[in-house]
Amino acid sequence: MTDSNPADQPHRADRRHSADRPHNAGPRRPGGPGSGREQNRDARSGRAPRAGRPPSDPARQAAYEAIAAVHRDDAYANLVLSQILRESRLHGRDAAFATELTYGTLRTLGTLDLIIADAAGRDVARIDPPARDALRLGAYQLLFTRVPSHAAVNQTVDLVRSVAPGAAGFANAVMRGISETSLDDWLTKLAPDYAENPAANLAVVHNHPEWIIRSFAESLGGDMEDTARLLIEDNQPPTVHLCARPGRADAVDLADEVGGVPGAFSPYSVYLSGGAPGELAAIRDGRAHVQDEGSQLVAAALLAAPVEGQDDRWLDLCAGPGGKAGLLGSIAALRGAEVTAVEIADHRARLVEQATIGLPVTVLPTDGRTVGRDPDLPEEGFDRVLVDAPCTGLGSLRRRPESRWRRTPADLPPLTRLQRELLVAALRAVRPGGVVAYVTCSPHMVETQVTVSEGARRSGVEVDFVDARPLLPPGMPKLGPGPTVQLWPHRHGTDAMFLAVLRRTG
Numbered sequence: 309m310t311d312s313n314p315a316d317q318p319h320r321a322d323r324r325h326s327a328d329r330p331h332n333a334g335p336r337r338p339g340g341p342g343s344g345r346e347q348n349r350d351a352r353s354g355r356a357p358r359a360g361r362p363p364s365d366p367a368r369q370a371a372y373e374a375i376a377a378v379h380r381d382d383a384y385a386n387l388v389l390s391q392i393l394r395e396s397r398l399h400g401r402d403a404a405f406a407t408e409l410t411y412g413t414l415r416t417l418g419t420l421d422l423i424i425a426d427a428a429g430r431d432v433a434r435i436d437p438p439a440r441d442a443l444r445l446g447a448y449q450l451l452f453t454r455v456p457s458h459a460a461v462n463q464t465v466d467l468v469r470s471v472a473p474g475a476a477g478f479a480n481a482v483m484r485g486i487s488e489t490s491l492d493d494w495l496t497k498l499a500p501d502y503a504e505n506p507a508a509n510l511a512v513v514h515n516h517p518e519w520i521i522r523s524f525a526e527s528l529g530g531d532m533e534d535t536a537r538l539l540i541e542d543n544q545p546p547t548v549h550l551c552a553r554p555g556r557a558d559a560v561d562l563a564d565e566v567g568g569v570p571g572a573f574s575p576y577s578v579y580l581s582g583g584a585p586g587e588l589a590a591i592r593d594g595r596a597h598v599q600d601e602g603s604q605l606v607a608a609a610l611l612a613a614p615v616e617g618q619d620d621r622w623l624d625l626c627a628g629p630g631g632k633a634g635l636l637g638s639i640a641a642l643r644g645a646e647v648t649a650v651e652i653a654d655h656r657a658r659l660v661e662q663a664t665i666g667l668p669v670t671v672l673p674t675d676g677r678t679v680g681r682d683p684d685l686p687e688e689g690f691d692r693v694l695v696d697a698p699c700t701g702l703g704s705l706r707r708r709p710e711s712r713w714r715r716t717p718a719d720l721p722p723l724t725r726l727q728r729e730l731l732v733a734a735l736r737a738v739r740p741g742g743v744v745a746y747v748t749c750s751p752h753m754v755e756t757q758v759t760v761s762e763g764a765r766r767s768g769v770e771v772d773f774v775d776a777r778p779l780l781p782p783g784m785p786k787l788g789p790g791p792t793v794q795l796w797p798h799r800h801g802t803d804a805m806f807l808a809v810l811r812r813t814g
């Protein structure tokens with residue numbers, strides 16, 4: 309089999325343009341090739357063997373192993389991929405290609421599966437996992453990259469031969485079937501009619517589960533065109549943002565130092581153009597940390613809310629891994645305040661400790677709901693409280709390519725219960741006249757507006773909403789009618805952070 313060195317091919321990053329508009333459904337063609345006879349029912353490990361015939365080039369093999377681990381072990385793509393890249397000693401363009409293949413395949417999974425199912429004439433659930441993941445990787449190369457068709461087909465068949473030997477003929481037929489049709493034509497064929505069901509159409513065209521699209525659309529006031537803009541943005545790798553820690557670094561100087569640019573909104577933010585932020589001296593020596601600009605903005609908003617009287621006892625009720633605690637702690641050091649950072653998970657509490665070394669931050673590895681029962685978390689004991697609540701993370705899908713397919717609506721009830729309980733605890737922890745910022749990195753209305761109004765109602769504490777818009781830097785566009793704020797990737801270049809600020813009045 310030939311390989312035209314596809315790692316050297318420019319990737320089809322412009323693919324988004326052709327997929328950016330709604331497509332109408334066409335007639336489905338009858339089932340494609342693949343009798344399934346060749347399926348190897350024993351090849352379930354998902355890990356390509358390292359001995360014997362090299363099944364495919366190292367970048368594809370690394371991507372395959374990462375994708376298989378995500379599906380087989382519920383691994384996080386970013387963590388498992390960096391481990392695999394390290395073990396395989398892949399660097400430079402090979403590592404970049406493996407990353408593009410892994411993230412792209414995981415992000416577009418729903419649409420790839422529809423296309424594979426059509427070409428195979430059977431649901432993907434009926435294809436053995438190793439062959440299925442190899443086909444997903446192959447279909448992604450065919451439809452979303454500039455890898456030449458013959459290389460994508462041949463490499464995929466070689467890979468299947470090594471991970472599911474009996475399925476090589478089947479994979480060959482499926483890959484050839486997919487390659488006969490362009491992505492646009494596949495989308496036209498498989499996407500439901502936009503006029504009849506816009507969310508279902510956008511789900512296929514823009515690679516998001518329909519329930520997530522509906523939740524985004526609801527938060528965007530039902531505007532489907534705006535929703536489509538968000539989905540397109542969600543499919544782009546996000547720019548890495550740094551937070552220049554106040555008192556330790558200045559954003560403009562840091563931008564010069566790291567070859568980035570100062571951020572658009574947060575006075576602390578720097579946009580990086582690429583590279584490995586972990587290797588930057590500024591990160592290593594604690595002058596900066598990696599943090600989405602939206603996270604910086606909502607943490608700083610808590611501190612911008614006016615508070616009368618004592619103002620040196622701050623509480624971060626959900627602190628792990630410590631991004632916001634790092635920013636709050638840096639400002640606390642300048643203002644003579646102390647931060648108590650609560651985190652229920654021990655390993656994440658340790659991350660908070662590392663993130664706040666040298667800052668006036670005390671880490672409590674405990675449940676934030678123990679306010680009033682834990683002597684370190686007294687009722688009315690704090691002037692400002694941040695509740696950066698555990699949530700579905702639907703606002704940061706750009707960062708975690710697999711998470712959109714992992715999350716389900718069933719995740720919402722336990723999370724929203726926890727969110728409410730933590731907000732109630734925060735409202736008890738803050739003293740009258742103090743402020744609470746409730747934050748999520750999800751724009752789902754149930755996790756935002758519903759949690760805030762229900763939490764406030766059930767707390768038994770008297771509160772007023774503070775208009776959060778003036779607590780953000782002047783000139784920020786499209787902050788809505790208030791008093792809460794919803795940030796968006798396609799409007800602000802940030803994660804979709806939600807912010808509600810409540811003042812305890814009694």
Ligand SMILES: C[S@@+](CC[C@H](N)C(=O)[O-])C[C@H]1O[C@@H](n2cnc3c(N)ncnc32)[C@H](O)[C@@H]1O
Pocket residue numbers: 603625626627628629630631632633650651652653656674675676677696697698699726730
């Ligand atoms: C959205 S994350 C917080 C992110 C963090 N503020 C930052 O900026 O790095 C939510 C955190 O809340 C923690 N958590 C969940 N339940 C908790 C509870 N009952 N008490 C305290 N922390 C909790 C989770 O382990 C998770 O680390």
